[in-house]
Amino acid sequence: MKRYNKHIFICENKREEEHLRGCCALKGSTEIRAQFKARLKELGLNMDVRANGAGCLDACEFGVSIVIYPEQIWYGGVTNNDVEEIIQSHIINDKPVERLKITHPRYNKDASKD
DSSP states (O other): OOSOSEEEEEEOOOOOTTOTTOOTGGGTHHHHHHHHHHHHHHTTOTTTEEEEEESOOSOGGGOSOEEEETTTEEEOSOOGGGHHHIIIIIIITOOOOGGGBOOSTTSSGGGGGO
């Protein structure tokens, strides 16, 4: 039996401000993780869904980047304003938020086969 139905990894990687690929931490990822955790707890989902801070997810140029398992859906440019939509649409209703998905071919590979 699996411990969590879904697992959200939020990149909290730190790089210098002038780095070419960017830095999720400087774009507010720590606050986004905290908001995910608080909202999941408020909704009583924290026993089935885990939100974790992660080191570099190798998607910094799309930051703040997150990935949700088991679906392996990658999101980029996530802000605090997107957290509720991700929870309601993806976490609760299993419908990924298309406008936030990273469309680069290295990510969401199954979607590019359509």
